[in-house]
Amino acid sequence: MTDTLNPLESAQEKVRIACEKLGTDPAVYELLKEPKRVIEVTIPVKMDDGSVKTFKGWRSVHSDAVGPGKGGVRFHPDVNMDEVKALSLWMTFKGGALGLPYGGGKGGISVDPSELSERELEQLCRGYIRGIHKYLGERIDIPAPDVGTNGQVMSWFMDEYAALNGGNMDMGTFTGKPVAFGGSEGRNEATGFGVAVVTREAAKRFGIDISTAKIAVQGFGNVGSFTVKNIERQGGKVCAIAEWDKKEGNYGLYNESGIDFKELLAYKEANKTILGFPGATKISAEDFWTKEYDILIPAALENAITGEVAKKLNVKLVCEAANGPVTPEGDAVLAERGINLTPDILTNSGGVVVSYYEWVQNQYGYYWSVAEVEEKQEADMMKAVGGVFGVADEFNVSLREAVYMYAIKSIDEAMKLRGWY
Numbered sequence: 001m002t003d004t005l006n007p008l009e010s011a012q013e014k015v016r017i018a019c020e021k022l023g024t025d026p027a028v029y030e031l032l033k034e035p036k037r038v039i040e041v042t043i044p045v046k047m048d049d050g051s052v053k054t055f056k057g058w059r060s061v062h063s064d065a066v067g068p069g070k071g072g073v074r075f076h077p078d079v080n081m082d083e084v085k086a087l088s089l090w091m092t093f094k095g096g097a098l099g100l101p102y103g104g105g106k107g108g109i110s111v112d113p114s115e116l117s118e119r120e121l122e123q124l125c126r127g128y129i130r131g132i133h134k135y136l137g138e139r140i141d142i143p144a145p146d147v148g149t150n151g152q153v154m155s156w157f158m159d160e161y162a163a164l165n166g167g168n169m170d171m172g173t174f175t176g177k178p179v180a181f182g183g184s185e186g187r188n189e190a191t192g193f194g195v196a197v198v199t200r201e202a203a204k205r206f207g208i209d210i211s212t213a214k215i216a217v218q219g220f221g222n223v224g225s226f227t228v229k230n231i232e233r234q235g236g237k238v239c240a241i242a243e244w245d246k247k248e249g250n251y252g253l254y255n256e257s258g259i260d261f262k263e264l265l266a267y268k269e270a271n272k273t274i275l276g277f278p279g280a281t282k283i284s285a286e287d288f289w290t291k292e293y294d295i296l297i298p299a300a301l302e303n304a305i306t307g308e309v310a311k312k313l314n315v316k317l318v319c320e321a322a323n324g325p326v327t328p329e330g331d332a333v334l335a336e337r338g339i340n341l342t343p344d345i346l347t348n349s350g351g352v353v354v355s356y357y358e359w360v361q362n363q364y365g366y367y368w369s370v371a372e373v374e375e376k377q378e379a380d381m382m383k384a385v386g387g388v389f390g391v392a393d394e395f396n397v398s399l400r401e402a403v404y405m406y407a408i409k410s411i412d413e414a415m416k417l418r419g420w421y
Ligand SMILES: NC(=O)C1=CN([C@@H]2O[C@H](COP(=O)(O)OP(=O)(O)OC[C@H]3O[C@@H](n4cnc5c(N)ncnc54)[C@H](OP(=O)(O)O)[C@@H]3O)[C@@H](O)[C@H]2O)C=CC1
Pocket: 145, 146, 147, 148, 149, 191, 218, 219, 220, 221, 222, 223, 224, 242, 243, 244, 245, 250, 299, 300, 301, 302, 321, 322, 323, 324, 348, 349, 351, 352
């Protein structure tokens, strides 16, 4: 088997297998294999040095069978149309698995945001919204943060959207906004909080004691860092973290007795990197991937665990916090080696769950405390975890297959009710 690194092909394959296992009408795969709409925009930005640069951006709505498109916007040099399409497809199934009233959407711009000044970045954000605003709205398509974007980006998006729409302040058009500008308590940490919930439940299912488990996390961005924090809150410890650096390349940090979250975060805030953190030893990327852990949590980008990487892992459980971090060949190798896996669209669904709460709160104009948000999030995610584990047991399939099978039911039903087949 050759490794498919095209995320769209790998996403389509997962849907095809789920349809086959469930014996759905052939129309279901036909309707779900490609996005409903993809917009491509070229965004000109006047740079600080007086030159003009153009950037390519996309927004894809994979499905709106159940409700408006929903999903993040990624700013990264490797973003391309196929990646955006795949990420939007995954969002359709993430929403389905969690029972959210949404379809799937995703956007992105091919750019390294760290190379832009704040003014240039703001212009890029506003230009992107000028290009796609007619296709956005609380009931149409609702962006949120993903890799390389954050609450500040959402605020510029919202401001530009309101300006282009006669001052329309439908705040639910974007989620992941800062709390001071219509955001929800708990959204910034929500994905990592949810990853910790799913990891805890999977550990129970596969007989791993989370309080003594050795856990490794790849990526210390939004998802990775709050995963580490919430694993610590549950009494677990993360002993290895992998990151990358423009000069240094890929590397890891290791501390057998646990890397302290608060100290590491403070170091990152002060130094803009975790490289050189005194509370752990620097290790090579090769060492990071080959050391023995109970649980490995990839929380960076796609295709981190290829077939080759999967062969050398020394772990019992992989919890996919990133979208698409395991390639189809990686999946096959993990299965052959008896290494369990919790799939991305379940494991990292906490972000979109709390985005949903933000959208609800925006429409009510009534806001919840962080404790209320976390309680609701945990309950909603536990329901999905129970449902997916149940399908896996009933059909004797992997959790990856189970989550697609679990999610597809409601999407299929909505498409049929709408007369799409
Ligand atoms: N934010 C959210 O709410 C959600 C995010 N996700 C998914 O989670 C993943 C991470 O997203 P998020 O945390 O938001 O993004 P961030 O940009 O905040 O963090 C990604 C982190 O991974 C680092 N990184 C990049 N490449 C590597 C590598 N090869 N090895 C180690 N570290 C690396 C980045 O470093 P650097 O910044 O230097 O590039 C950064 O610190 C993505 O797959 C995203 O789609 C899923 C659900 C919701």
